[in-house]
Amino acid sequence: xxxxxxxxxxxxxxxxxxxxxxxxxxxxxxxxxxxxxxxxxxxxxxxxxxxxxxxxxxxxxxxxxxxxxxxxxxxxxxxxxxxxxxxxxxxxxxxxxxxxxxxxxxxxxxxxxxxxxxxxxxxxxxxxxxxxxxxxxxxxxxxxxxxxxxxxxxxxxxxxxxxxxxxxxxxxxxxxxxxxxxxxxxxxxxxx
Numbered sequence: 001x002x003x004x005x006x007x008x009x010x011x012x013x014x015x016x017x018x019x020x021x022x023x024x025x026x027x028x029x030x031x032x033x034x035x036x037x038x039x040x041x042x043x044x045x046x047x048x049x050x051x052x053x054x055x056x057x058x059x060x061x062x063x064x065x066x067x068x069x070x071x072x073x074x075x076x077x078x079x080x081x082x083x084x085x086x087x088x089x090x091x092x093x094x095x096x097x098x099x100x101x102x103x104x105x106x107x108x109x110x111x112x113x114x115x116x117x118x119x120x121x122x123x124x125x126x127x128x129x130x131x132x133x134x135x136x137x138x139x140x141x142x143x144x145x146x147x148x149x150x151x152x153x154x155x156x157x158x159x160x161x162x163x164x165x166x167x168x169x170x171x172x173x174x175x176x177x178x179x180x181x182x183x184x185x186x187x188x189x190x191x192x
Contacts, residue, residue, distance in 0.1 A: 009180025010187075018083060018142035023076050023149040026169075027069045030054065030153065033168040052160035054168075064156045072149050079145060083138050089131070098124050 008016070015021075037055030057065070089095075101120055154162045 009177060009184050011180030011183055012176055017076075018079065019139045020142065020146055023072050023145045024069070026149050026153055027065070027072070029169060029172060030065065030165060033165065037164070052158065053164045054157075054161055057157075057161065061156055065153070068149070068152050068156065072145070075145050079138070079141050082141075086134055086138060089134075094127055098127060 034054035034057055037051070037053045039055075041051050041053075041055045098120065102124070105120065154165065157165060
């Protein structure tokens with residue numbers, strides 16, 4: 001889940017944050033799309049007509065969005081800092097000791113590859129399982145923030161604005177995916 005390379009392009013994967021999109025990207029999308037829609041309806045606005053899309057965000061909606069963005073930035077930063085600390089545990093004394101033990105067994109020809117180092121294999125599995133569980137927790141926290149952010153944004157919008165926003169999010173996701181897959185295909189064909 002942290003590196004879903006089977007369904008993402010390498011371009012998409014380069015922009016992933018703990019297995020998915022950064023929650024703060026939701027605000028970048030909103031501001032970009034609302035700006036485009038606002039520009040496209042200037043004539044209508046001058047004449048007092050709205051379209052009900054993201055170009056019609058009210059001042060009170062913008063204040064609420066700004067507050068949500070500040071809260072989301074803080075939560076995202078907190079998760080990123082915890083993830084950075086956790087990533088550092090990959091080189092903790094337990095892991096370094098285990099890698100040294102396995103390397104020594106391999107150098108001596110003790111048959112680690114054939115399963116002779118059963119006790120060591122058990123220790124490695126236990127250490128890896130603990131790391132995996134912590135990663136799952138970090139992924140869960142990141143996913144919770146993504147969902148909470150999206151729900152809160154949609155709650156601030158009118159139903160029509162919410163539809164426009166979700167369409168824009170889907171279009172962005174699909175086009176980035178498509179363009180990334182094309183780039184990957186070109187890269188692979190140039191290697192052969």
